[in-house]
Amino acid sequence: MNNHEYKKYAQQKVSPSPMGKNLFFAFLIGGLICTLGQALLDLFSFWGFEKKICFTLTSITLVFLSALATGIGKYDDLAKYAGAGTLVPITGFANAVVSPAIEFKDEGFVMGVGANMFKIAGPVIAYGVSASIVGGIITYVISIL
Amino acid sequence: MSKKKGSTVFLENKPRILETASIAGQKESEGPLGCYFDCVITDGRFNEKSWEKAESKMQRQAVGILLEKTKKANSDIDFIFGGDLLNQCVGTSFGLLDYSIPFFGLYGACSTFCEGLCLSAMAVDGGFAHNVIAVTSSHFCSSERQFRFPLEYGGQRTPSAQWTVTASGAAMVCADEGNFAITAITPGKIVDKGIKDANNMGAAMAPAAVDTLIKHFTDRQIDENYYDLVITGDLGVVGSSIVSEQLENAGLVLGNRYTDCGKEIFDIEKQDVHAGGSGCGCCASVFSGYIFKKMQEGNLNKVLVCATGALMSTTSTFQGDSIPGVAHAVAVERI
Numbered sequence: 001m002n003n004h005e006y007k008k009y010a011q012q013k014v015s016p017s018p019m020g021k022n023l024f025f026a027f028l029i030g031g032l033i034c035t036l037g038q039a040l041l042d043l044f045s046f047w048g049f050e051k052k053i054c055f056t057l058t059s060i061t062l063v064f065l066s067a068l069a070t071g072i073g074k075y076d077d078l079a080k081y082a083g084a085g086t087l088v089p090i091t092g093f094a095n096a097v098v099s100p101a102i103e104f105k106d107e108g109f110v111m112g113v114g115a116n117m118f119k120i121a122g123p124v125i126a127y128g129v130s131a132s133i134v135g136g137i138i139t140y141v142i143s144i145l
Numbered sequence: 146m147s148k149k150k151g152s153t154v155f156l157e158n159k160p161r162i163l164e165t166a167s168i169a170g171q172k173e174s175e176g177p178l179g180c181y182f183d184c185v186i187t188d189g190r191f192n193e194k195s196w197e198k199a200e201s202k203m204q205r206q207a208v209g210i211l212l213e214k215t216k217k218a219n220s221d222i223d224f225i226f227g228g229d230l231l232n233q234c235v236g237t238s239f240g241l242l243d244y245s246i247p248f249f250g251l252y253g254a255c256s257t258f259c260e261g262l263c264l265s266a267m268a269v270d271g272g273f274a275h276n277v278i279a280v281t282s283s284h285f286c287s288s289e290r291q292f293r294f295p296l297e298y299g300g301q302r303t304p305s306a307q308w309t310v311t312a313s314g315a316a317m318v319c320a321d322e323g324n325f326a327i328t329a330i331t332p333g334k335i336v337d338k339g340i341k342d343a344n345n346m347g348a349a350m351a352p353a354a355v356d357t358l359i360k361h362f363t364d365r366q367i368d369e370n371y372y373d374l375v376i377t378g379d380l381g382v383v384g385s386s387i388v389s390e391q392l393e394n395a396g397l398v399l400g401n402r403y404t405d406c407g408k409e410i411f412d413i414e415k416q417d418v419h420a421g422g423s424g425c426g427c428c429a430s431v432f433s434g435y436i437f438k439k440m441q442e443g444n445l446n447k448v449l450v451c452a453t454g455a456l457m458s459t460t461s462t463f464q465g466d467s468i469p470g471v472a473h474a475v476a477v478e479r480i
Binding site for chain 2: 001003004006007009010013014015016017022070071073075076078079080082083086087092095096098099100102103104106120
């Protein structure tokens, strides 16, 4: 059996991820997080905040809740079922920063927390910022044409 | 006359396994083999400041239990062959520091326990040592942070992913004490079939196990009924089914006589471990805790233990390399 054939053979031995269940829970829990976000947005505007401020407050609150859930060790329990449902919303990003920060505090605040807290989120930030710069340039070029 | 035939070394002087010691974490103690471990740590940190220190303490304690059981002093031990999964094997070096016993540090990934047994047996058989200890450990938390993600990171595991066992196992190999001899060993070669998925290490390691097992049976000229049990290290559900099938294709139908430590240590259905256990501590604790006790009770007389290792690092994985495997077989028989 050559390497290619072995890879195919080994793949057959692995039971596939339960797609239906994963999709359902991702939709349900991801949807609930988004609904919570909407509720917070409505609440802040009900309290009379300016629309732009309401968006910022909603993000801050969700990030705080996610960081808190990560800190008390509950976020990963939820993510086990939710998958992309907890990964895609802003809560996933907060978890990706807080979890290495907790993990690497054994190595100290500089070389541990400082050096590692963006280990997972770093690439998203780097390429997110890069993409927004490219997008900005394209928008600018179109606007002056 | 050479002691080696083919790939197998025949140990004519019959070095013995005098005693074993095992220590396991809470999750492992809740598994089907929970009652066989000598000591259980309920707190993953083991009252230490870091997971790495907890792993070192676990290994230190395993050796401590072994010395106590065998009533031997540190000065009676000629060498320790030890290793773990952490970078530069710091779990072992800090763990064994206080014993002041000449130390050989090994890295064979999860095959380290059998690698240690092979070298211990050869050192004793060759007359270079009288008492030798082979010890390894792994800790779920120290391995996760080194090889995968932070513990609190929210991710989903694939069905083929395995759970690193929190455990340590140690065995004392002696020249002339004990009822169980290491009769033959088959050190394995590195086998790479091109699997790149770090979440499917069972499939990456299985070809190495097949290679070593076939060589062992061929070199010893024995059939599939010779051993009461053939047990691989940590192939889990996926890898062990590949081994079973590939051995059958090669004419070795082991059936119920074959199993895998990674499959046995956890209740696969109930403990949410996906494809089973893995790590240096998996084979070490299952052999030291369960198998050897079953041998002492008289339920097993001839056992072939074949620990398997995935020889990759996070660097090689990120650079797109495949995962080479290795497997070492050790035959333990009542004399």
